[in-house]
Amino acid sequence: MIKIFWQKLALFRREEFLSARDLLQRAAVICGLFLIAHLAGLREFTSVLNGTMGSTAVGVTLGTFLAAVYILLYLAFVVLVPVLILAAMLLAAGQRCIREAESLLNSHDLKP
Amino acid sequence: MKTRMKRILAGLTALILATLIWLPCLHLLFTRPVSNFRQEQGLSPKARQLAARHLQLWTDPALREAELEKMRASNAEWDFMGRSYLVWSLANMALRDPASKALYVQTMDQIIDETLRLEKQEGMYFFLMPYAKERHYLVQPAHSLFLDSEIALMLAARRVVAEKPEYKSLLGERVNGMVERFQRDPRMLLESYPDECWMFDHCIALDAIKLADYLDGTDHSTLIRDWLAMARRKLVDRESGLLISSFTADGVPLDGPEGSSIWMVAHSLQLLDEDFARDQYQRARKELGEIMLGFGYAHEWPKSWQSQADVDSGPIIPGFNISAGSSGMAFVGAASFGDDQFLAPLAATLDFAGFPARSHGGLKYCASNQVGDAALLYAATLGPLWQKVKTGGKP
Numbered sequence: 001m002i003k004i005f006w007q008k009l010a011l012f013r014r015e016e017f018l019s020a021r022d023l024l025q026r027a028a029v030i031c032g033l034f035l036i037a038h039l040a041g042l043r044e045f046t047s048v049l050n051g052t053m054g055s056t057a058v059g060v061t062l063g064t065f066l067a068a069v070y071i072l073l074y075l076a077f078v079v080l081v082p083v084l085i086l087a088a089m090l091l092a093a094g095q096r097c098i099r100e101a102e103s104l105l106n107s108h109d110l111k112p
Numbered sequence: 113m114k115t116r117m118k119r120i121l122a123g124l125t126a127l128i129l130a131t132l133i134w135l136p137c138l139h140l141l142f143t144r145p146v147s148n149f150r151q152e153q154g155l156s157p158k159a160r161q162l163a164a165r166h167l168q169l170w171t172d173p174a175l176r177e178a179e180l181e182k183m184r185a186s187n188a189e190w191d192f193m194g195r196s197y198l199v200w201s202l203a204n205m206a207l208r209d210p211a212s213k214a215l216y217v218q219t220m221d222q223i224i225d226e227t228l229r230l231e232k233q234e235g236m237y238f239f240l241m242p243y244a245k246e247r248h249y250l251v252q253p254a255h256s257l258f259l260d261s262e263i264a265l266m267l268a269a270r271r272v273v274a275e276k277p278e279y280k281s282l283l284g285e286r287v288n289g290m291v292e293r294f295q296r297d298p299r300m301l302l303e304s305y306p307d308e309c310w311m312f313d314h315c316i317a318l319d320a321i322k323l324a325d326y327l328d329g330t331d332h333s334t335l336i337r338d339w340l341a342m343a344r345r346k347l348v349d350r351e352s353g354l355l356i357s358s359f360t361a362d363g364v365p366l367d368g369p370e371g372s373s374i375w376m377v378a379h380s381l382q383l384l385d386e387d388f389a390r391d392q393y394q395r396a397r398k399e400l401g402e403i404m405l406g407f408g409y410a411h412e413w414p415k416s417w418q419s420q421a422d423v424d425s426g427p428i429i430p431g432f433n434i435s436a437g438s439s440g441m442a443f444v445g446a447a448s449f450g451d452d453q454f455l456a457p458l459a460a461t462l463d464f465a466g467f468p469a470r471s472h473g474g475l476k477y478c479a480s481n482q483v484g485d486a487a488l489l490y491a492a493t494l495g496p497l498w499q500k501v502k503t504g505g506k507p
Contacts, residue, residue, distance in 0.1 A: 016119065017120065017123075018120050018122075018123025018124065018127075019119060019123065023123070023126075023127075043467050043469060043478045044469075044478055046467045046478045047182070047480070047481055049427060049436055049479040050426050050427075050436050050437075050479060050480055050481055051186050051187070051423060051426055051427065052182050052183055052185075052190075052481040078138070078464070079134070079135075079138065082130075082134050082138075083127065083130045083131050083134050084127075084130070085130075086126075086129075086130035086133055087123070087126035087129070087130035088126075090129055091122060091126045094126070
């Protein structure tokens, strides 16, 4: 029942690889993961970049791991998400141009 | 199959095009006018926010304890340097913002008094890295120029802002001690660690002596001139023309030129020899400074001198050879020499990769630490203290 509910939501339906919707879905997933990491306070651990522990409550290894997770998600959010959105827009615009060109050709073909 | 391949090809082309469009624009999200970081008059918004966070640290002992514990776990020196940079910043802030002078002076006194108490109570090794105990200082009784120079400059900066009779004798003792040791050593090189001398510490020491001359009417201009002449002859890397960072008490180079040191050294030299300072800054800018896609950063070593990452350089980001230590200190250099074309991209990088966090009107950079943020605050506020001494107005 729950599965059917989610499947009905277009947002969660798996789209064709590298289609505009697929790119937008990937961007949304990155945004969600970054938001979780941010709200969990992982930003504090980025102090490993200067050799200081983010928190003395966790060990160096765990602290470094959490910092790496946050930094990768942040870079994905700032660099990759806009690229994915832009690419989706370019794809959508390209497809629209192709559709319009095709319909124009078809309308010319139909003329006597 | 053909349709699928076509779609993937179109998707990849779109991704490449989007990357080519986005990457050159990315810096626009983080680039602000230089005045946001540093202003000629008064305090910039960033300086106020950074200062607010530091003032919180000095009014909330628990917060300060937590911050210092993290830093001391890595490097006890940072605890000490964080204090120095904050006091020097507050001195400049008091000159920029006379309305808040009382608060700044009170905080300076609190930091200085606590630092002197800790030094007296725990001994000089409290603020040094553990290897200081592994060997004996060549010159006995042992003194660390690292501690003496920065404490002297803290005391002098406080006195330039407002005279405090108790600090006059304390400054006199430090300065006389350093001057005596400079005059006694034929090479004019003083240890910070056993048989290890640092350019940074020598320049800060000479700044403190210069400030003491300004405050107390003494004259050590010959000592300063002779030391600078010696440094030009013996402590400059031939390839880059940059001053080297560290050397033995005999003047044998240990480290070559380093970004984590040279930017502050150039700033420090501004008080002693403006032309030499500018020459060193311009060389550092050429050899170490980079701007890529609108983001500024700095290398730790010039191409002619490679070394291993250490506690001063911070981690080096491979490929681009970005040094956190050098990039942070580059703010001090760029701010000192009014190099806004470098300062703005550096500030963009700071907001992009420094992970700023704001709370209660204060700002800290999570990728930095208290000493890093204090150095940034110093870059955002420096100027009036040097200017006051250079123009020779009445103390």
